[in-house]
Amino acid sequence: MAIVVRNEGKKVTSDINVTPMVDVMLVLLIIFMVITPMLDQKVNVTLAQTDSAVAMQDASKQDAVTVAVTRDNKVYLGQDQTTLANLGTAVATKIQNKTDKTVYFRADARSHYGTVEDAIDAVRTAGVEQIAFLTDNRESNQPPSGVAGNQ
Amino acid sequence: MSMSTSSGPGGLSSDMNVTPFIDILLVLLIIFMIIVPTTPKGLDALVPQPPKNPQESKPNPLTVVLQIANGANGIPSYKINNEDVATNDLRNKLNAIYSIRAEKVLFIQGDPNLTFAPVAHAFDIAHAVGVDHIGVITPKMQQGQ
Numbered sequence: 001m002a003i004v005v006r007n008e009g010k011k012v013t014s015d016i017n018v019t020p021m022v023d024v025m026l027v028l029l030i031i032f033m034v035i036t037p038m039l040d041q042k043v044n045v046t047l048a049q050t051d052s053a054v055a056m057q058d059a060s061k062q063d064a065v066t067v068a069v070t071r072d073n074k075v076y077l078g079q080d081q082t083t084l085a086n087l088g089t090a091v092a093t094k095i096q097n098k099t100d101k102t103v104y105f106r107a108d109a110r111s112h113y114g115t116v117e118d119a120i121d122a123v124r125t126a127g128v129e130q131i132a133f134l135t136d137n138r139e140s141n142q143p144p145s146g147v148a149g150n151q
Numbered sequence: 152m153s154m155s156t157s158s159g160p161g162g163l164s165s166d167m168n169v170t171p172f173i174d175i176l177l178v179l180l181i182i183f184m185i186i187v188p189t190t191p192k193g194l195d196a197l198v199p200q201p202p203k204n205p206q207e208s209k210p211n212p213l214t215v216v217l218q219i220a221n222g223a224n225g226i227p228s229y230k231i232n233n234e235d236v237a238t239n240d241l242r243n244k245l246n247a248i249y250s251i252r253a254e255k256v257l258f259i260q261g262d263p264n265l266t267f268a269p270v271a272h273a274f275d276i277a278h279a280v281g282v283d284h285i286g287v288i289t290p291k292m293q294q295g296q
Binding site: 023027030031034035048049050051052053054055056057059060069102104107108109110111112113114116117118120121123124127128129130131132133134135136137 | 174178181182185190191192193194195196197198199200261262263264265266267268270271272274275276278279287289290291292
């Protein structure tokens with residue numbers, strides 16, 4: 001039952017070196033701090049592909065009013081599903097204290113345009129004049145049907 | 152003039168340890184790679200509000216309306232001011248109209264039975280030829296509601 005004490009010299013420390021672990025944790029913290037605000041406000045839609053879309057910095061702001069129309073023609077205000085009847089009043093309350101009254105539309109490329117038009121009408125009754133259709137920049141060199149060689 | 156990296160008697164190295172520096176730079180690189188592509192892109196458009204007193208509004212003879220109709224087999228067909236335009240010719244026609252105009256205003260009126268993609272394509276072309284005010288006309292707007 002004797003306790004064996006190994007003679008390893010006097011400078012051996014038995015503490016765990018936590019510095020690399022803290023480094024990794026801090027990096028993870030920073031990465032998640034950056035990513036988290038981007039994860040919300042996203043309704044899953046396949047945006048239309050366009051060539052001349054311009055960057056819209058304001059659309060990614062927290063208080064941007066975004067109306068999404070999905071492929072199965074459901075209408076979302078922000079992340080919450082809503083109906084066309086309620087959309088106008090909901091948008092009106094959202095924009096009443098804002099100076100920039102732009103409403104951003106994220107319409108699925110395969111969605112029914114009539115639904116998009118109805119959503120535009122609902123937003124129009126809220127007094128919105130400026131809207132924007134968010135799209136994706138076309139990356140492949142395959143033009144859509146009917147566009148002759150613009151790449 | 153040569154820098155002598157002579158190690159001391161105890162094996163001391165005078166080189167700077169750049170590994171943490173490179174670690175931090177790589178992490179920053181990854182963070183910015185994540186941020187950059189998520190800037191949203193879009194096409195702006197205007198929604199005309201109904202006039203306050205409709206009797207006084209006069210029709211503007213210079214108005215250009217692009218109609219997108221739902222043709223056979225779901226292929227969209229385009230009309231500019233009620234004149235048929237071939238799909239391939241749309242960009243050239245719009246360019247011919249707007250290259251000589253100062254008032255770059257276009258109204259786009261899409262068939263409600265279309266999908267959104269051909270309408271977005273029309274917006275795209277209109278932006279490409281330099282139209283800076285694009286109005287959306289909906290069926291309810293036409294009925295004056």
